[in-house]
Amino acid sequence: MSAKQRSTYCGIMQLVQIDTATIRAVAFVTLVAIALAGCAPDAEEKNLQVVRERAERFLSLLRAEEWRDATDMVLLNDAAYNRFNFANQRDPAALKNEIAKLFKGVYSNVRPGALVSVAINANDPSLASITYRHDDLDGFNMILSNGQWYYGFQ
Numbered sequence: 001m002s003a004k005q006r007s008t009y010c011g012i013m014q015l016v017q018i019d020t021a022t023i024r025a026v027a028f029v030t031l032v033a034i035a036l037a038g039c040a041p042d043a044e045e046k047n048l049q050v051v052r053e054r055a056e057r058f059l060s061l062l063r064a065e066e067w068r069d070a071t072d073m074v075l076l077n078d079a080a081y082n083r084f085n086f087a088n089q090r091d092p093a094a095l096k097n098e099i100a101k102l103f104k105g106v107y108s109n110v111r112p113g114a115l116v117s118v119a120i121n122a123n124d125p126s127l128a129s130i131t132y133r134h135d136d137l138d139g140f141n142m143i144l145s146n147g148q149w150y151y152g153f154q
Contacts (some may be wrong), residue, residue, distance in 0.1 A: 045118070051116045051142055054149040055130045063111045067100035074099055075143050075150035083154075100154065110135055127152075 043085065054073070061070040076095075080086070086095060113133025121127040126144035131137055141152040 047120060047125070048118055051120065051128045051149050052115065055118060055128075055132075055142060056115050058151050059112045059115060059132055062103060062107045065104070065108065066097060067103045070103055070151075071096040071099045073151050075145055076151045076153045080153045102105075107134075112138070 011103075027075075032035040058070060058073045059075070061067075072139075077084070084098070086098060092102075116133060116137065118130075119129045121129070128141055128149065129139060130144045131139045141154065142149045143152040
């Protein structure tokens with residue numbers, strides 16, 4: 001091998017060594033980034049966590065028999081107004097008292113238990129289904145309104 005060939009060969013070897021080290025470094029950084037991305041919650045998981053925390057807060061108010069405070073986490077639709085004979089009751093304070101009475105009637109003998117599952121509706125991300133223990137299993141919907149999740153009183 002001539003001196004020129006050896007010089008070219010050594011340059012190639014150095015180039016290959018640099019490329020191998022670079023490739024290893026890039027591979028390491030990529031693996032670390034993938035591992036960290038796998039640990040970080042994505043947007044869907046963050047949304048589920050927010051709903052889960054809000055549902056647990058609501059259930060904890062019911063467990064503590066804080067009926068009136070629980071009413072602050074309620075959203076009534078028109079069907080609920082009619083179903084529970086609230087159609088003529090639009091005064092917020094009186095309405096809160098009526099809803100508190102309903103909660104007391106349902107939960108004073110058997111307190112709600114642990115939260116079992118939370119699922120955000122794939123077709124309507126402003127609607128979530130909550131399952132919890134209440135003797136056996138029970139459930140309710142939560143509705144996203146003005147950036148906050150509410151018990152959907154329907």
